[in-house]
Amino acid sequence: MSVEAKSKSHSIRAVDALRALIFAGELPPGSDHLESELAEKLGMSRTPVREATLVLESQGLLEVRPRKGVRISALSADDMREIYEVLTELESLAASLAAEAHYSEQDLSRLKSATLEMEASVEADDREGWASADAAFHDELVRLGGNRRIQTIVSNFNDQVRRARAMTLHMRPMPRKSNEDHRALYEAIARGDAKAAREIHWRHRTEAKDMLINLLNQHGLRRV
């Protein structure tokens, strides 16, 4: 069995490639792009590109504007608030569900290791490392919640705020308080305290939302 990349359809590769270009900032928020341009850039015909744009539109990463090209989504502070409201609510539900599931310590090992990694990263002043562990923690939290609809929505919304998070990562103070929250959340889930898990995470996310929006406003980032 070889390790070659499985040859996916052009359509799927277009989705992946466009996502990557958007996240890398090569298709910047607010910019417009004709189907034919994108098709040429990706080395395929318009057909799979059109299909990809429909998928990405449904994920909120771009907007199809007939005869004006697709516009890469640019989020205002208000959009950010909306998205974080939903993320806060659904992740808090996931935290509550995870606590109710009464997982064993072993089941929670990945959550635990993510908290340890975050703490180590803060010690080492490694923001990228912290961000990566933080993402792993949140992913695992939602996975433990066990509701696949929540997983899908949260994943979409995280993609949408990805650039904003990356931009503010180096503007914010080192996330020491954040680590305490994660540890407290871990404990609440481990002891099966659904109410506490929900409340701890709700406050955590609400604070993260306020900080992100304040940072964007302070730095005059109207749309990202």
Next chain:
Amino acid sequence: MSVEAKSKSHSIRAVDALRALIFAGELPPGSDHLESELAEKLGMSRTPVREATLVLESQGLLEVRPRKGVRISALSADDMREIYEVLTELESLAASLAAEAHYSEQDLSRLKSATLEMEASVEADDREGWASADAAFHDELVRLGGNRRIQTIVSNFNDQVRRARAMTLHMRPMPRKSNEDHRALYEAIARGDAKAAREIHWRHRTEAKDMLINLLNQHGLRRV
């Protein structure tokens, strides 16, 4: 200015037509359909049908299964639980946001009239009328919340459980308790009590979820 229907693209009409066929049960849950069949049925080529199926897949109404046709989504009791968990959480958040907005009585008039219509329908033993007013109430509640992301998600999920609700409408007891909940929620929003609004609606939806799932199980409806 004429009142003729604006001539939409085939692609958009395919989305509308397929949605209608799914809701009408002409494309029953679990059934498979080739692109070419659907294209013929809708009197257009495969191209716009393919685009429509991508959109509907992103809305959870069907699943594209290469070489096996598109499969109309069939929900298990567990799927229903997942969807209702999300609906409960997001509508409750919307209720809380609506209360925080401190709307005037005038702003809340549609919410009020929907409650009155529900009460009248229950008096008149008119389940369809009640269901229609109930839907209007929930739509308006979410609209008043003011978060468009919530509106989109809730609308999608309501579409997904539409058939199940229609099926159980005549199995359930007349929704008298439900009307009390709606009235209490209206009062909480009107007096700006966000916490109460959230809790009242959360309990309301949770009870609705439990009833729906019990009804589906009692009647042996494995997948709808």
Next chain:
DNA sequence: CAATTATTTAACGTATACATTAAAATATTC
């Protein structure tokens, strides 16, 4: 010259031909 109308352009929307490939059917081998 401003406003309107006509024309042109270019991008999208659609149909269609064809390439690709998973699945089914058939043939082959032991």
Next chain:
DNA sequence: GAATATTTTAATGTATACGTTAAATAATTG
């Protein structure tokens, strides 16, 4: 005759030609 290999089939995936139409440009008119 079961297991495997081959061929065939059929549905999808893709490219492309072309029709349609919104937007831009040019022409006209008062």
